[in-house]
Amino acid sequence: MKLALMAWLVFFFGFASEILVDYLMRSYDGNIKTGGLPPSVWFLIQIALAALSLLLAFKATSPLRKLWIRILCVAAQSVVAFVMYFIIGLSYICTAGIDCF
Secondary structure, three states: OHHHHHHHHHHHHHHHHHHHHHHHHHHHHOOOOOOOOOHHHHHHHHHHHHHHHHHHHHHHOOOOOOHHHHHHHHHHHHHHHHHHHHHHHHHHHHHHOOOOO
16 A cells, blocks of 8 residues: 555656746746756656656555456556646646647
8 A cells, every 4th residue: 555655656746846847947947938848858757757656556566466456456547647647747738838729
């Protein structure tokens, strides 16, 4: 249970920190549409956070005996996390005025 909670916290606090750094860099630049983290760094951080979180989530399922049940639990959590990540990321981009529809 603790590792599953840790996986969620690592990803979302890491993502929130990344958003904060990006926003502060854009604000310091003076133009919210420019500056910020480079796209390669932006996505590399997210990939690293996701990989670490998936590893922690998979370790959290160690009491489950069957591998397919463990994978199913992690996959279900991953789908929920991806939807939340998508909504939070899109909200940040649109509400900050970086790029809107």
